[in-house]
Amino acid sequence: MVMHYRSLVRSSAKSLQLFSCSRDCSSYVSRMRYLMRLKEDDEACRRALQSGNVLLYHKLAPLLRQQQKGIYQLKVLQATDVKGILGKLGKDEQLLNTSVLIGCSDGDIAQFSLDVGCLEKDAVEEMCGGVFTDLRKAFFLLEQPDTPLVTKGQALLRWHQTHAYCSASGEPTQSNQAGSQRVCLTNGATYYPQMAPVVIVLVSDGRRCLLARQSTFPQGMYSALAGFCDMGEVMEETLRREVAEEVGLEVESMQYSSSQHWPFPQSSFMVACHATISPDNAEINLNGAELEDARWFTLEEVEDALKRKPLPRSVKGEPTAFWVPPSYAIANKLIREWVNQQKKP
Numbered sequence: 524m525v526m527h528y529r530s531l532v533r534s535s536a537k538s539l540q541l542f543s544c545s546r547d548c549s550s551y552v553s554r555m556r557y558l559m560r561l562k563e564d565d566e567a568c569r570r571a572l573q574s575g576n577v578l579l580y581h582k583l584a585p586l587l588r589q590q591q592k593g594i595y596q597l598k599v600l601q602a603t604d605v606k607g608i609l610g611k612l613g614k615d616e617q618l619l620n621t622s623v624l625i626g627c628s629d630g631d632i633a634q635f636s637l638d639v640g641c642l643e644k645d646a647v648e649e650m651c652g653g654v655f656t657d658l659r660k661a662f663f664l665l666e667q668p669d670t671p672l673v674t675k676g677q678a679l680l681r682w683h684q685t686h687a688y689c690s691a692s693g694e695p696t697q698s699n700q701a702g703s704q705r706v707c708l709t710n711g712a713t714y715y716p717q718m719a720p721v722v723i724v725l726v727s728d729g730r731r732c733l734l735a736r737q738s739t740f741p742q743g744m745y746s747a748l749a750g751f752c753d754m755g756e757v758m759e760e761t762l763r764r765e766v767a768e769e770v771g772l773e774v775e776s777m778q779y780s781s782s783q784h785w786p787f788p789q790s791s792f793m794v795a796c797h798a799t800i801s802p803d804n805a806e807i808n809l810n811g812a813e814l815e816d817a818r819w820f821t822l823e824e825v826e827d828a829l830k831r832k833p834l835p836r837s838v839k840g841e842p843t844a845f846w847v848p849p850s851y852a853i854a855n856k857l858i859r860e861w862v863n864q865q866k867k868p
């Protein structure tokens with residue numbers, strides 16, 4: 524692959540810079556420059572696809588394979604395998620060209636995702652020795668390092684499936700080979716994949732933390748407060764507004780924690796923060812239109828919840844025990860950070 528990559532970048536004057544960089548810079552830098560070039564150069568991207576790795580999806584459900592009982596991995600195919608499957612099912616190999624670029628492996632192999640929703644699901648599963656699995660379920664089955672790639676693959680495919688037409692002209696849009704943009708064939712308008720920014724915040728009064736639930740959450744699950752950014756807002760404004768709107772509290776201070784791409788129900792860019800309010804003004808005034816419940820939880824209650832499995836079974840007649848989002852959700856990270864902070868001497 525390295526040889527292929529080098530012969531590929533030698534092909535244009537512009538790429539000479541890239542060639543020298545691939546020898547001198549860190550492998551991370553050369554991988555990022557390589558991906559950048561594949562987004563800009565359709566021909567180079569088509570060539571990379573021929574020797575690339577492909578994650579298959581069926582109507583946006585990724586293909587997993589069971590490694591051992593209960594242990595699942597992403598099923599990664601070579602582009603040549605995909606062509607073989609298409610051939611056996613009597614489909615045009617051109618379907619492979621609708622793959623979108625999602626990354627580059629440590630071994631410099633370009634990675635793509637492809638939705639084969641037009642093929643018979645069972646037939647593809649049988650040929651690949653895998654099973655197409657709903658993404659939410661896949662999150663529980665996969666090891667943590669696999670989840671960002673599988674999420675990105677699904678999000679980019681979904682974006683293409685829902686942006687086939689220009690919102691100004693109503694005419695079809697066409698993707699570049701990498702799938703990093705779509706252009707309207709009549710007016711030239713360019714569309715790029717989008718994520719909606721969301722602030723998620725764990726509010727504390729110094730002793731307890733505030734968790735809430737929407738009526739659509741699984742039974743017993745409480746999470747941190749979250750809300751979409753309004754147009755023109757900065758993160759700090761969204762955070763203060765959402766806390767005020769949802770639980771009627773005034774934030775005193777806030778601290779950034781980390782961020783996450785969240786694919787449900789559509790792509791969100793989650794910015795996770797901690798915030799404090801004064802213990803003297805900690806009375807919750809719930810916005811019942813958005814939330815079913817919001818409560819203050821003690822450190823002990825939260826530690827117990829972290830130990831519980833999702834959807835704990837209720838003993839007949841008793842309410843389901845309180846639990847928190849699983850580890851792949853950034854809400855879980857905020858909650859763990861808060862617990863660790865509380866336990867500091």
Ligand SMILES: NC(=O)C1=CN([C@@H]2O[C@H](COP(=O)(O)OP(=O)(O)OC[C@H]3O[C@@H](n4cnc5c(N)ncnc54)[C@H](O)[C@@H]3O)[C@@H](O)[C@H]2O)C=CC1
Nearest residue numbers: 719721746749750751785787788791793848852853854855
């Ligand atoms: N990864 C994680 O740990 C968590 C992720 N989330 C995600 O955060 C997101 C926002 O949380 P909510 O409390 O539902 O937001 P929210 O409090 O802003 O309320 C949702 C409402 O906002 C409006 N809205 C404004 N802009 C929107 C947009 N771009 N897309 C969709 N609706 C928009 C709609 O009326 C919608 O019903 C959700 O997608 C949820 O899945 C929520 C909690 C935990």
Ligand SMILES: [Mg+2]
Nearest residue numbers: 748749750813
């Ligand atoms: Mg909300």
